[in-house]
Amino acid sequence: MIAINVIIGMVLIIIGLSFQVLGALGLIRLPDVYNRLQAATKSITLGAISIAIGVGVMDPTLLTKAILVAVFLLITNPISSHAIARGAYRSGVPLWKGSVVDKYGPALERKEREVKE
């Protein structure tokens, strides 16, 4: 007889793994840096959190540490993806050709002109 917490932990780990796989698939399928970052950040954050909590549930002595890991992932992952997106745009990585609108480019140019003057 397997304990109930082990089963819940395993389910959480399986959910996390499937999101990770979907995130990796998104990295390959989506067309440009920004879209790929979207898939990567969301799926991989939730996947990693889910796996951490799953391990914590399987072994309750690790649960508090797993929660701390989840909190730090939640804080740091969006920041790094934001930095990559901003850096990519500023170093001239173009948007995908199917993009419909770009409000950022003009605003950035306007701001830089203001700073120069």
Next chain:
Amino acid sequence: MARSPLKIVLTVLVLMVAWMMLTLRTDIDGLVQEIIAGALIALALGIFLSGILPDAGEGNPVKRILMFFVFLLIFFKEMILANIDVAFRVLHPKMPIKPGIVEVKPGMKSDMGKMILANSITLTPGTLSMDYIDDSLFIHWISVEDDPEEAMKPLDKAVKEVFP
């Protein structure tokens, strides 16, 4: 910047809880030891750090802490929706995406609120925050909607309750 006692108390509490979670001990001796060590370290750090931490801001602290949990609930719901959304877009053979960068004006004034909003927007469906220029936030949207401000309203409102 005033060093309000509330700020120091909250900093000490958060640091101490984090410390105790990190060094979880179950025997009574270890527990007492960790509480004393944790309290000392947290107190020292809390007093030093409270100078560089942002101000707590206006509003009733108890209500804001309760609203923070409401915000967490909304946030986790949105985050799970976001992952289902990504899964749908990635697995769909035609990949229904319509990306673009839009500009929205968040309602809050405090820097902390802006940071939390930008971070949580990155993890909610179809959006990735890119930059702040002056007071407007630029968001990369995987499928641009007609009215972006309307789409991010619930989250914006929830963050505004915590960090006005």
